[in-house]
Amino acid sequence: MNKTVRLSDADNVVTAVTPLEIGQEGATQLIPRGHKLAAQAIPKGAPVIKYAQVIGYAAEDIVAGAHVHTHNLDFRNVDTEYEYSTNIRPAAPAATQDTFMGYRRATGRVGTRNYIAVLTSVNCSATAARKIAAHFTDDKLAAYPNVDGVVAFVHGTGCGMAGQGSEGFEALQRVMWGYARNPNIGGVLMAGLGCEMNQIDWLVEAYGLQPGPLFQSMNIQDVGGLRKCVELGIQKIEKMLPVVNEASREECPASDLMVALQCGGSDAWSGITANPAVGHACDLLVAQGGTGVLAETPEIYGAEHLLTARA
Missing domain, CATH: 2.30.130.110 (Archaeosine Trna-guanine Transglycosylase; Chain: A, domain 4)
Known part of the structure; x- marks a missing residue:
């Protein structure tokens, strides 16, 4: 060796x-x-x-x-010339089309999971979201085999920020919209506090989200406190579960897959073993017509020019 x-x-x-x-x-x-x-x-x-x-x-x-x-x-800062598409390495199409069992959504996108998401408009409702999601244990979901779980997606902002038109506000709303419309999400409950800058109604209006059986919202101040908000949230999701459970997996082409990539342990072996292995897997996916997304962008610090040439 x-x-x-x-x-x-x-x-x-x-x-x-x-x-x-x-x-x-x-x-x-x-x-x-x-x-x-x-x-x-x-x-x-x-x-x-x-x-x-x-x-x-x-x-x-x-x-x-x-x-x-x-x-x-x-370490030195150096002048780097950013070139685009000068080092493209197209993947040869795969000889055969692979498939997977996925959830095809009304948007045409395909999910690999069927979750109910509890989203928060503000950091102040994070505890409510976590408590609601934690209520739905495996035992409580046993009657809904097509539901993969109830998960809380929380964040640390939404209040004390500049309003519509500001970069931070728009970034937060894009992320929330992305969660709500992600194909791995079969139903959404959005929880707010009530007085935050990032109002749920603005998000619904800006991104054309349609309230209904699979998109519910509430806020702590309107319902009368944290405990009542958690209880109401649990009730809303209990009504949502049978509807989300109606989704079923079907055979879908691998070209429908979109996979987000992260760096490994950022140790001596990331660039020697883990990242090349993930890169090879991504090449196989792209050959099928699928999409790889470099999600952990801080990890490319200092190597941006290498990736723009490949883009």
Whole structure:
């Protein structure tokens, strides 16, 4: 078994697969598992390259075989040219069309789950939402085999923010609308406080949501307090359950799938094992006509230009 892995011929560092003693793989120092070893001498100020990309600059002269880590690496902001669609790698269409059993919604989109969502317009109603969702244990849902669960989606804002037209307000409403219309959601109960800036009625009007058996709303102040709000919410979902349970799975093409991706543990192996494996899975999905979405955008900090070229 190789004790190091080189990710690109352009790299001037390799990664230790196992802890290296001095002398192993040319190591001049002890190299912990997952850490970098200089594959060649790297002069002070020269770029350190891994994944065929600059990951930093040598803070001092680094001899071949030395441990390369935060103690001898400098970070620099560099000018980056953002190019689009210059490194596209189209996936060849799959030879056969795969399918899965999904919930086809009236919008034409397909879900892999059939949840009832308890959404909040403001942080003040988060406790109510959690208590409502927690009431519906597996035992209470046993009579509704096509309902995958009742889940609360809460957030920490909605009050004390600028109103309509502000960036934060519009972002919050887009996220709430996205939850409400997600194909994994069969029914929605939206809970508010009543006096918040982010009013439920505004969301309903702005995004054309239709109140009905599968879209209910309420707020704590109107119903007379937290306990009454929780009790009413439970009653509303109990009436919703038989309707949501009417949905059934049907065979759907893999092209209907949309999968959101997140980085792994952000450790030494994310870019060596986990992320390439997820990337390969995404390639297989795209070959089927499906869609992969890079959801955890903070993780691409410093590598934006690599992804715009692929977009």
